[in-house]
Amino acid sequence: MATVAKLVEETSSARTIVFDVPQWKRHCAGQHLDLRLTAPDGYQATRSYSLSSGPDEAPQITVERVDDGEVSSFLVDIVEDGDTLEIRGAVGGYFVWTPRLASTRPAPLLLIGGGSGIAPLRAMWRSATTNVPTTILYSAQTHERVIYRDELAAHESATVKIHLTRQEHDGYETGRIDSRALNAAVGTGTPPHTYVCGPTAFVEAVTQALMPLHPDASMIRTERFG
Amino acid sequence: MATRGFTGRPRTDDGRVPPGQYVVDDFPVLTAGPTVGVTEQEWELTVGDGNTSKSYDWKSLHALPIESITVDIHCVTHWTKLDTEWEGVRVSTLFEDADVGDYDFALVSSYGDYTTNVPVSDLVDHDALIATRYDGEPIDAEHGGPVRLVVPHLYFWKSAKWVRHIRLADEDEPGFWEAAGYHSYGDPWREQRYYAD
Numbered sequence: 175m176a177t178v179a180k181l182v183e184e185t186s187s188a189r190t191i192v193f194d195v196p197q198w199k200r201h202c203a204g205q206h207l208d209l210r211l212t213a214p215d216g217y218q219a220t221r222s223y224s225l226s227s228g229p230d231e232a233p234q235i236t237v238e239r240v241d242d243g244e245v246s247s248f249l250v251d252i253v254e255d256g257d258t259l260e261i262r263g264a265v266g267g268y269f270v271w272t273p274r275l276a277s278t279r280p281a282p283l284l285l286i287g288g289g290s291g292i293a294p295l296r297a298m299w300r301s302a303t304t305n306v307p308t309t310i311l312y313s314a315q316t317h318e319r320v321i322y323r324d325e326l327a328a329h330e331s332a333t334v335k336i337h338l339t340r341q342e343h344d345g346y347e348t349g350r351i352d353s354r355a356l357n358a359a360v361g362t363g364t365p366p367h368t369y370v371c372g373p374t375a376f377v378e379a380v381t382q383a384l385m386p387l388h389p390d391a392s393m394i395r396t397e398r399f400g
Numbered sequence: 401m402a403t404r405g406f407t408g409r410p411r412t413d414d415g416r417v418p419p420g421q422y423v424v425d426d427f428p429v430l431t432a433g434p435t436v437g438v439t440e441q442e443w444e445l446t447v448g449d450g451n452t453s454k455s456y457d458w459k460s461l462h463a464l465p466i467e468s469i470t471v472d473i474h475c476v477t478h479w480t481k482l483d484t485e486w487e488g489v490r491v492s493t494l495f496e497d498a499d500v501g502d503y504d505f506a507l508v509s510s511y512g513d514y515t516t517n518v519p520v521s522d523l524v525d526h527d528a529l530i531a532t533r534y535d536g537e538p539i540d541a542e543h544g545g546p547v548r549l550v551v552p553h554l555y556f557w558k559s560a561k562w563v564r565h566i567r568l569a570d571e572d573e574p575g576f577w578e579a580a581g582y583h584s585y586g587d588p589w590r591e592q593r594y595y596a597d
Binding site: 392394396 | 403406407
């Protein structure tokens, strides 16, 4: 069981839920939690959410409300401080980035997120030390929908480019993450370990554009939702 | 114990939805890496047991009897899609045609190097297809087209996309997700999600 220790309203539609979990074991960046909710009549709903916390932080998830989302709207609108939720995890061993991977195969880190797909990528940039060159490409609809806005703006060691697809705004790129942006992010040096997370259409568009640019497709890992 | 404040959506459970699953109307995509682009012309499937092997291309596969099944599919990420319609060649028909021996396990591999293990009895005694059409249309690449395996009674990661090779053996060898902490068998009705379930 996990107790809600803190709630952070990230945007008008997304919030971070920080948990207090007794005997929490360090997780790997990119792993997820399974949450199981139980209604008074015994009906249960289970969903997986990526951990957005770095391995040295208390476990947390960042949830965006989706239309007709019976679990996401509960988590964003109903959950309060001190509530207890049934969790399982951390689980998952593929869409992960660990310092061990970085030392067995040294390479820069390229994180590409769409919408709330930025959540597991935050766990990765929190666990990457400053000597791993890190690039973050993030696509959001509008400036108001950018999750971790302040943290990204203050990130000192990573190159951060945030693309707004439905708005022009100072300090942001306008339009989708395209081949040009991807080409610049992949660079000409050692090919980067690349993690792409977001809605299915986003991940499909990004990976199809990325494949001809990236010298080693086996270094591209993806996670899709919706 | 009930979760404070949670009521959930209206109940529609008529015994078709395994525990921990919810019904979706769309068709989510779950692939470990990028979608693999393989055309009908390039696609080839080899079935072998170490002694005998036979390869099929789009045309020779279609020379075998084509069947259609309508089944519910269950993804380990908790979604279930009801009444999906697939067309293709029964795996049992394929094995018979390839004249492979009697082995207990199959390791299925895909274009893009994905692998998954399935007991042979689950491929030949159940509705398992080498599918070439979904919902009356060619299968989209992101859903495993042109040809994917469909083993509907197990979690859907067993239904390898872009299937390229089926190797039969006496020993069970874990595939990609099975080696990464997921369950070796993956029965949705027993919630065999992770290795310790």
